[in-house]
Amino acid sequence: MPKKDVDLKLVAQNVGHSSRATCGACHFNGGGGDAIKHADMSRQLLTPDRNCDIHMGGYDFACAECHKTRNHKIAGKSSSVPVAEGVVSCEKCHSDTPHYSGGLLDHHLNDHSRTVACNVCHAPVFAKCKPTKTWWDWSKAGDKDREVKKDKYGQPDYNWKKGEFKWEESGVPDYTWYAGYMDRVLMGDKVDLEADVITLTDPVGSINDPESKITAFKIMKGIQAIDAEHAHVLVPQLFSADKDNTTAYWKNLDWDKAFQAGMKAVDLPYSGDVTWKETWMYWRINHEVMPADMALSCAQCHESLKGDQTCNRCHQDNREVDFKAIAQKGTDFSYMKSMGRDVDHLIEKTDYINFKALGYKGDPILHGGRFKKLPMEYKTQAD
Amino acid sequence: MMIKKIVCLVGLIPLLAGVCTARAWQATDQERARERAKEVVPFVKEYQDDCQISRRICLMDAGVSLDDVKEVYFLLDSPIIKEREDHYEPVRFAHKRHAALVNDCSKCHHFRPRDENALETTRCSACHQDSFNPDHPERIGLKAAYHQQCMECHQQEAKGPVDCTGCHLKHVPDHKELVKLPDNPDPIQVTKACLECHDTQGEDMLKTAHWLWRGPSPYTTGHRKDILHGKGTTALNNF
Numbered sequence: 001m002p003k004k005d006v007d008l009k010l011v012a013q014n015v016g017h018s019s020r021a022t023c024g025a026c027h028f029n030g031g032g033g034d035a036i037k038h039a040d041m042s043r044q045l046l047t048p049d050r051n052c053d054i055h056m057g058g059y060d061f062a063c064a065e066c067h068k069t070r071n072h073k074i075a076g077k078s079s080s081v082p083v084a085e086g087v088v089s090c091e092k093c094h095s096d097t098p099h100y101s102g103g104l105l106d107h108h109l110n111d112h113s114r115t116v117a118c119n120v121c122h123a124p125v126f127a128k129c130k131p132t133k134t135w136w137d138w139s140k141a142g143d144k145d146r147e148v149k150k151d152k153y154g155q156p157d158y159n160w161k162k163g164e165f166k167w168e169e170s171g172v173p174d175y176t177w178y179a180g181y182m183d184r185v186l187m188g189d190k191v192d193l194e195a196d197v198i199t200l201t202d203p204v205g206s207i208n209d210p211e212s213k214i215t216a217f218k219i220m221k222g223i224q225a226i227d228a229e230h231a232h233v234l235v236p237q238l239f240s241a242d243k244d245n246t247t248a249y250w251k252n253l254d255w256d257k258a259f260q261a262g263m264k265a266v267d268l269p270y271s272g273d274v275t276w277k278e279t280w281m282y283w284r285i286n287h288e289v290m291p292a293d294m295a296l297s298c299a300q301c302h303e304s305l306k307g308d309q310t311c312n313r314c315h316q317d318n319r320e321v322d323f324k325a326i327a328q329k330g331t332d333f334s335y336m337k338s339m340g341r342d343v344d345h346l347i348e349k350t351d352y353i354n355f356k357a358l359g360y361k362g363d364p365i366l367h368g369g370r371f372k373k374l375p376m377e378y379k380t381q382a383d
Numbered sequence: 384m385m386i387k388k389i390v391c392l393v394g395l396i397p398l399l400a401g402v403c404t405a406r407a408w409q410a411t412d413q414e415r416a417r418e419r420a421k422e423v424v425p426f427v428k429e430y431q432d433d434c435q436i437s438r439r440i441c442l443m444d445a446g447v448s449l450d451d452v453k454e455v456y457f458l459l460d461s462p463i464i465k466e467r468e469d470h471y472e473p474v475r476f477a478h479k480r481h482a483a484l485v486n487d488c489s490k491c492h493h494f495r496p497r498d499e500n501a502l503e504t505t506r507c508s509a510c511h512q513d514s515f516n517p518d519h520p521e522r523i524g525l526k527a528a529y530h531q532q533c534m535e536c537h538q539q540e541a542k543g544p545v546d547c548t549g550c551h552l553k554h555v556p557d558h559k560e561l562v563k564l565p566d567n568p569d570p571i572q573v574t575k576a577c578l579e580c581h582d583t584q585g586e587d588m589l590k591t592a593h594w595l596w597r598g599p600s601p602y603t604t605g606h607r608k609d610i611l612h613g614k615g616t617t618a619l620n621n622f
Contacts, residue, residue: 008573012562016555031622047408060410071587082600082612083592100483102449183604186617222621279621
């Protein structure tokens with residue numbers, strides 16, 4: 001129910017379209033506060049800088065202009081929750097051939113669009129306007145006497161209710177193959193107690209699958225409680241409005257009681273035998289797309305283009321085209337640094353997306369990639 | 384921070400209001416397009432009656448290309464249209480994107496001014512202004528020109544929206560008079576008042592994930608046909 005002092009008549013008389021402020025009231029504050037949960041959404045998006053988000057900062061897009069609604073069902077496919085009532089994609093507006101500057105690169109970039117998700121190049125860092133939480137160790141919670149230190153962004157490293165944190169600003173995403181589906185651990189699902197890491201949301205994709213694209217994610221990492229006997233994730237009761245409550249963790253600081261109450265509420269067994277395990281959640285980077293001229297350059301991923309030899313490995317050209325300039329022009333991290341972003345370590349970086357980790361032998365320009373190997377070129381013939 | 388707040392509160396006094404509003408945030412590209420949309424250019428009375436092919440040849444011969452597209456983006460929000468009626472929000476028009484897709488400027492820039500000194504291409508609103516101009520009965524108005532051009536092409540190409548809300552948002556009518564509520568109503572009274580007109584929307588809302596906190600999970604492996612997963616039921620997290 002709304003707060004008592006809200007003039008509901010005034011509210012009702014002023015109804016209007018939804019906006020970044022109305023949607024953001026919840027979605028910018030996920031995980032308990034501004035920018036904590038989403039790597040690419042924060043209250044900065046209420047009045048964003050153009051360089052932070054070209055759609056919202058440059059063109060003043062409201063959420064629902066992309067997240068179209070039908071019968072109040074809002075399109076959008078979250079990484080973190082299973083529900084989807086429609087899908088939003090860059091391609092819906094920008095098409096499968098989104099590069100049309102008329103320059104020599106268009107052809108190559110449009111080829112890349114079949115293997116690389118837009119935001120790999122167009123949002124090369126996440127949390128670029130505000131630090132986001134990337135590590136959350138619940139097992140350390142409960143120490144009211146522990147001194148809270150601030151990191152270089154001014155963010156706290158500890159909260160007795162929640163445990164230990166790490167924050168990242170202008171973070172480099174993790175890149176993995178993704179074709180639109182997620183493996184998820186849902187409540188009550190068995191997890192592998194022997195695994196080093198339990199991945200709660202895990203993108204499905206492969207370098208060998210023509211539909212999969214290299215996609216940018218923030219991984220929310222942390223440590224949380226698992227039932228060692230039943231091998232499922234434990235759900236604690238954290239808070240209670242009831243004054244006499246004796247089970248909520250934030251009232252009583254007793255995990256055992258909190259798990260008993262929590263698991264009873266979700267109707268799952270609790271053995272009392274708790275193990276703390278590292279868990280990961282993949283969060284796709286969807287928002288905070290930067291202006292086109294701040295996309296990654298070819299050379300920022302392809303190390304082979306960093307030297308004197310660039311496009312002329314394959315192309316001869318006598319039109320006085322500056323190949324080097326074409327291959328190396330892109331996001332200027334020194335510019336971002338001058339704007340106060342923490343990107344010092346990214347200046348001059350190459351192999352940005354880590355080809356080997358993605359399953360390549362190395363830079364695909366030298367070692368070969370998917371363009372020729374997979375049946376992508378021949379799909380229409382096969383149909 | 385506190386000082387800022389105080390300045391803005393005091394800013395309610397008209398004299399100081401300017402200080403606060405002057406610093407108001409603006410979306411740069413959108414604001415530029417909005418300003419441009421307000422312009423009304425002189426009416427082109429005489430045009431060159433070319434066929435589309437000769438127009439295209441002319442443009443090709445002149446070497447007009449994507450590089451000549453100076454305005455990437457327009458907001459279609461002309462006062463010429465709004466003067467007669469104003470039911471819809473402006474339309475976003477990605478000019479360069481369309482130029483690249485269509486790859487034939489003459490598809491939209493189908494005539495040119497007869498004046499030889501005029502540019503090869505001109506704004507829609509230079510030739511199409513108010514409708515039913517008795518001096519130019521052959522000339523359709525700007526609103527018709529936009530709709531005919533956009534919708535016909537979208538239909539032909541089977542691409543792009545052809546319905547009203549595909550391009551426009553509808554203006555929300557002023558609810559000051561429409562909402563009949565006593566002072567200090569309770570939330571239930573307000574909901575009832577909304578539902579008096581919006582009962583279908585109320586029914587719709589009750590079936591959404593935002594209301595139920597669960598719903599279909601077509602992209603979750605092993606649960607693609609399920610409809611019960613969500614934050615309110617089975618979703619887990621580590622934060």
